[in-house]
Amino acid sequence: MSNFSMDSFSLKGKVALVTGASYGIGFSMASALGEAGATVVFNDINQDLVDRGLAAYKEAGIEAHGYIADVTNEEQVNALVKQIEEEVGVIDILINNAGIIKRIPMTEMSAAEWRQVIDIDLTGPFIMAKAVIPSMIKKGHGKIINICSMMSELGRETVSAYAAAKGGLKMLTKNIASEYGEHNIQCNGIGPGYIETPQTAPLREEGHPFNDFIIARTPAARWGTPDELKGPAVFLASEASDFVNGHILYVDGGILAYIGKQP
Secondary structure (H helix, E strand, C coil): CCCCCHHHHCCCCCEEEEECCCCHHHHHHHHHHHHCCCEEEEEECCHHHHHHHHHHHHHCCCCEEEEECCCCCHHHHHHHHHHHHHHCCCCCEEEECCCCCCCCCHHHCCHHHHHHHHHHHHHHHHHHHHHHHHHHHHHCCEEEEEECCHHHCCCCCCCHHHHHHHHHHHHHHHHHHHHHHHHCEEEEEEEECCECCHHHHHHHCCCCHHHHHHHHHCCCCCCECHHHHHHHHHHHHCHHHCCCCCCEEEECCCHHHCCCCCC
């Protein structure tokens, strides 16, 4: 006799914090959590981005709470989590979405540039997770979703720091699952493939060699859309995934399964 119901996908009554979710894939995932019933909270690095996010959520018909905080600053993050707990509620779901990429050949990349990418893309999720886990333990449940990447598995020219950070984030995901699974905390990753965003628009122009490369390399023969990350985010944030832990769900149109077309 199964006790499964579609209600296990509902996020009603949950508080979800998505970092860096003023726009882009973070905004799409946070919106999906809101549509599934969660109270949406996001942060960004400055007031302009927070205002931009608040306007976008309002336009989408989602009530969201926006805060300024730098994910690499432990004091700011601890203050942010405390403020959210006081003003909105204990965080049930954390999506570590904030991230940057610097495309620079490795031998031309300064150690300072390397450290900035590692700091935001790997140390930031560590600081954020560390800040929310104690209250999740007290509450007896929690969901942490790290936004990994194809570069958690594959290398490519000019992205040494990003690939190192995202590979590290994959292992941090597995380690949080290992260390806190007994407290009913699930930590999983989402690894987006190549997604249509404003940042990738120049690469997607017809005839651009990178566009041709990605389409040839993807069994789906197209780029993904931000909306295609919504279902995976809701699944990993919900009770439907309570026995899924330490897993990276790649949403990549099949790239990682595929050796590529024969020339």
